[in-house]
Amino acid sequence: MxxxxxxxxxxxxxxxxxxxxxxxxxxxxxxxxxxxxxxxxxxxxxxxxxxxxxxxxxxxxxxxxxxxxxxxxxxxxxxxxxxxxxxxxxxxxxxxxxxxxxxxxxAPCWSKKEHKMHDLNQHPYFEKWSDPSSGVESFILNERVAPVQQSFYFTNVSISPDENWLWFYAAFPPNLQKVLGVVSLDPRHPEIKLFPQAGFSSASPMVGAESDAAYFCMGSSVYKVSVDGSTQVVCTVPEEYIGKRQFSRIATHLTVSADGKYLLLDGDLGNFWWVGIGDIATGEVKVLKEFGNHHNHAMFSPTDPKLFVIPEDWWNDKNSGRHFSYDHRMWLMDIEQTRYEVVRPKSWDSGHTASASHEWWSRDGMLCWNDYELGTYECDPYTLEATHVWKRPLCHAHCSSDRNLWCADESPYKWDKKPVEILFFDRNRNTDLQIVSAMPKPPLPRGMYHIDPHPQFSPRDSWVVYTTTVRGKVDVALAPVRPLLA
Structure with a gap:
């Protein structure tokens, strides 16, 4: 040192x-x-x-x-x-x-001697696929429990912390409801399960710290489902707070506070939005603040138990249908309500001077986001000093634990005009690589199940997990990281 x-x-x-x-x-x-x-x-x-x-x-x-x-x-x-x-x-x-x-x-987590990746070459439920242009290999989950199988939304990793389980979304068209599924990554113990009781709203599911369970939102409650199928209520928004108003959402995608005590909730109720916390131990829900404009995609910092980001988003008025945009995308708050701060006050978002979007936290507590035109950024949430990392148009992005490796898709928003790329960026070498060079349009309307690739690194940086359509279906794929650095 x-x-x-x-x-x-x-x-x-x-x-x-x-x-x-x-x-x-x-x-x-x-x-x-x-x-x-x-x-x-x-x-x-x-x-x-x-x-x-x-x-x-x-x-x-x-x-x-x-x-x-x-x-x-x-x-x-x-x-x-x-x-x-x-x-x-x-x-x-x-x-x-x-x-x-x-x-x-x-060094990356997977380089440690004590961590051994599962060999999916030996797994009966996975099929190897090589990109015809780049030659990069991925493993596609070919054992099906549903016609549509997707990776989690990129902010919430699909693979469990111990990297033994892959959780995924499952759907049965034309039914718009999605449910949870899980598959063991251990080729010695292949197992895949569907949980029809775990139907969820938004992109809410989150794999639990215990690895063999996942949390999800349905109605005004958060639930927990275990690999054995047992399901329980974690917390519920009180009926007296809802007050017979239209309840549309309890959380966009769940995150847990760094001390493991609370779930972060960002709700849509009646003609306003709110943010709150759910106590995992007691089930108590506490509303922190209500908003007259649309805040969503709220996420706890993984290192500071009080801090969270709560982006602002566009919305359509529920009565008139009038469209409203936003001026500043990213806001930081804390559960003690002593901070409510714009991350980039000099940037005018929604395509004026910036197009910040698709935020996430790095595992070491840096706030990261993507600008549709400029690429990815990382930012110290205390000094608000930002660094422009990956300088190219991108849509959804994610980074490894040390922020040296990045992945992204570009761009499902342009799927009608051209195929999508899944990209890998090595920050130290300043090199790009195509994991997928030309992913075709999905066989279903993209908006039906939010069918975007949403690439993400696994907890130990062993895999890049993403949704793929290269076989004419909606599938889950895993690309091993180590060969990408060769």
Missing amino acids: NDFEWFEPGELADDDLTLLLTEKNPADPSKGYVPAYKFEMRHTVSRETIGTIDLRVGDTEPLRMYGGHVGYGVFSEFRGRRYVARACRLLLPLQNRTMRAFTTRR
Whole structure:
């Protein structure tokens, strides 16, 4: 860690608590020490020393198993006032910045010896397909439980965190309802299931942290379905809040807070929209704010348990049908309602000076999005400093854990004029590659089931998962990442 990048933490204060940086201790590999920021916890008014807290940056086994990433001590007379918890929240932005700098120097997850990908060449449910132009190989799920089988919307990964299960959307035309399906990626234990009870709205499904379950929205409730088929209600919007009004949506696509406590909800009710949280443990739903204009696609930060992005979108008036556009696409909020901020105040969206769209969070907490004409961006959600990463017209995009690898489709919005490409971008080498060079139009109307490729990286960056139509059907495909770097 000789090249470790130190950051200035700035002012860190919360009511009567202030953190004062006292030392920056470099790594000492001979002792197993990682770089550490040392702070004194001070009383904001009296300046008395409350205690100390250290932020340690690294990913060593002794740190994970014994030392911990945070070390602290509070003098006895100041205990019982939650100073440590508050100090940890103050350190979150610094922790996010330092870990982003640290993880970009690390190898992709799939290169670690302890992670072994499943060999889909041996899987009876998958068929290898090679792009005729680029030669890139993908594996298409050829075992069917429904005529239409799609990958998840790109913001929510289709593959489970342990990379043992592939979850997918299933549909039976002309029925417009979609339901969930799942297939084991382990060729030694091939298994595929359809869950007709898991019909869902919007693009709401989210694979759970436990890997063998998924969450989805139906009506005014969020449900959880497990691989064994058991289904339960997680939370429900109270009927007294709905009040006999037309309830159109509880969430666009589900995300969970970084501490695992809450689901983020972005609802459509009557003639307004709202954002709220659902407590996973208790089922309580709390509405945070109501809007007179259309906000959707809300997503929790994966690193900051309070922070979320809540984009603004166009809408048609439910009575007159009049179309309304928007001026600023991306907004940041927090669950404590202390922040409601435009990400790019100098950009006029909807095609005026910018065309920001299709946001997502990188796994290290950077806000990312695509501009239809300019390409992909990444942005620090605290400083709002943005970097233009992939400079070409794109539609939906996604990135690997370290943000060095990117994938995108271009463009299902132009399918009537030309085939769609699935693209791969290596940021370090500044090279593009076609995973699919010319994907034909789907055999069904695109809008019927939102049939876009929606490419995405799997949790361990082993696969690029996408929806494909190359065999004349709507299928799920997986392209292994490692050969793309050869």
